[in-house]
Amino acid sequence: MGENEKTRKIDARQSYSTPKQPLNAAILRVLDASINRASEGLRVVESFARMVLEDGFLSAQLKQLRHDLAESCGPIDAQCRLQSRDSESDVGRDVKTESEYQRSDFESLIRSNMARVQQATRTIEEFSKLNFGSVATDVEQIRYRAYTLEKAIFNTAINRSRFEESHLYVLIDACGQRSGFEQLSSLVGDLVAAGVDLIQLRDKSLTDRELVAAGKLIASLTQETKTLWVMNDRADLCVAANADGVHFGQDELSVHDARMILRPNQFIGVSTHSIEQARQAVIDGADYIGVGPVFESQTKSFDSHVGVELVSSVVSEISLPAFAIGGIDSNNVEQVTAVGCQRIAVSSAVCKANEPGNAAINLMNRLSPE
Numbered sequence: 001m002g003e004n005e006k007t008r009k010i011d012a013r014q015s016y017s018t019p020k021q022p023l024n025a026a027i028l029r030v031l032d033a034s035i036n037r038a039s040e041g042l043r044v045v046e047s048f049a050r051m052v053l054e055d056g057f058l059s060a061q062l063k064q065l066r067h068d069l070a071e072s073c074g075p076i077d078a079q080c081r082l083q084s085r086d087s088e089s090d091v092g093r094d095v096k097t098e099s100e101y102q103r104s105d106f107e108s109l110i111r112s113n114m115a116r117v118q119q120a121t122r123t124i125e126e127f128s129k130l131n132f133g134s135v136a137t138d139v140e141q142i143r144y145r146a147y148t149l150e151k152a153i154f155n156t157a158i159n160r161s162r163f164e165e166s167h168l169y170v171l172i173d174a175c176g177q178r179s180g181f182e183q184l185s186s187l188v189g190d191l192v193a194a195g196v197d198l199i200q201l202r203d204k205s206l207t208d209r210e211l212v213a214a215g216k217l218i219a220s221l222t223q224e225t226k227t228l229w230v231m232n233d234r235a236d237l238c239v240a241a242n243a244d245g246v247h248f249g250q251d252e253l254s255v256h257d258a259r260m261i262l263r264p265n266q267f268i269g270v271s272t273h274s275i276e277q278a279r280q281a282v283i284d285g286a287d288y289i290g291v292g293p294v295f296e297s298q299t300k301s302f303d304s305h306v307g308v309e310l311v312s313s314v315v316s317e318i319s320l321p322a323f324a325i326g327g328i329d330s331n332n333v334e335q336v337t338a339v340g341c342q343r344i345a346v347s348s349a350v351c352k353a354n355e356p357g358n359a360a361i362n363l364m365n366r367l368s369p370e
């Protein structure tokens with residue numbers, strides 16, 4: 001045994017005094033290294049959210065998590081942590097797997113750094129159970145929040161790409177016909193030919209069977225076109241009519257519960273009427289959000305309107321695709337685009353027009369790709 005090795009072994013047995021009992025230096029060393037590792041991993045992912053996704057909400061959440069981790073580990077005395085640190089003689093320092101030096105894309109970068117955070121927080125939990133019970137319980141909560149944020153980051157990235165080219169979303173009813181659906185067929189045909197990105201079947205007067213029949217018709221008319229179609233309100237009918245997605249209001253099925261019903265590739269939109277609801281929708285895993293009502297609507301009446309101010313706040317903070325909705329038409333669409341939103345959902349501006357296809361094209365021409 002060389003002199004250095006001998007010294008290191010003695011150091012590892014050294015005890016530091018802590019509030020509860022003398023703590024072996026080796027335990028402090030593990031805690032110190034794991035706190036650093038978790039914090040570094042969070043910082044990497046935060047940089048991605050801030051500078052690559054440019055998502056103010058997610059980067060703030062990651063920053064908060066990093067600060068909360070530091071606070072939760074506060075009972076582990078910082079001075080003792082430093083004294084126990086001995087990076088030079090860390091036997092694992094030079095043990096690296098090849099994969100640690102390879103990151104093929106952003107996905108693997110985020111996955112590996114979030115895995116680092118989760119493994120390091122778990123290590124903190126286990127080792128602090130030996131001496132700092134409260135740290136273990138607090139850090140466990142941090143680990144769960146890290147899982148949720150990882151999911152929100154991937155969900156945001158996936159849906160930004162899924163809806164990258166989506167700008168105009170049209171809400172239609174079944175055109176008042178209880179059988180036959182000739183008018184519905186002609187309207188959907190016009191909207192698909194115009195290149196509308198999404199069509200939503202929103203009809204509060206039809207029976208379930210009629211909704212599924214109308215939905216199946218829309219499915220057949222949009223199949224193999226770029227137009228996605230969405231069932232309003234109902235996850236079960238979304239599955240039955242083979243819709244691409246479903247849209248929920250604040251009082252309808254939660255994203256979590258809807259996922260138990262939907263097929264894996266069916267997406268979920270959520271209506272939001274405040275910045276808090278928009279943030280919550282991101283955390284809940286919505287695939288896109290509606291933000292409104294922006295203006296007074298001919299389709300649905302509201303006690304108040306959120307104006308373009310909320311749209312502005314949402315798109316400047318949240319990068320999950322957001323469609324402004326409520327009373328938007330060719331006269332006011334520029335007020336929406338002026339605050340940085342290039343996605344709108346409309347009903348009357350298109351459906352009540354003499355030529356719905358042309359009205360849709362006119363609106364789409366006013367929405368520029370980002």
Ligand SMILES: Cc1ncc(COP(=O)(O)OP(=O)(O)O)c(N)n1
Pocket residue numbers: 169171200202232233247248249250252269270271272289290291300323325345
């Ligand atoms: C794209 C989009 N945004 C918002 C809504 C409104 O949904 P909700 O609040 O559930 O109200 P109803 O449409 O069900 O009356 C929407 N349908 N689509």
Ligand SMILES: Cc1nc(C(=O)O)sc1CCOP(=O)(O)O
Pocket residue numbers: 171271272290291292293294296297298299300325326327328345346347348349
């Ligand atoms: C159904 C609906 N929901 C809204 C919301 O803000 O949640 S606004 C709205 C009506 C959209 O139709 P139009 O374009 O005719 O105003």
Ligand SMILES: [Mg+2]
Pocket residue numbers: 232233247248249252
């Ligand atoms: Mg609804």
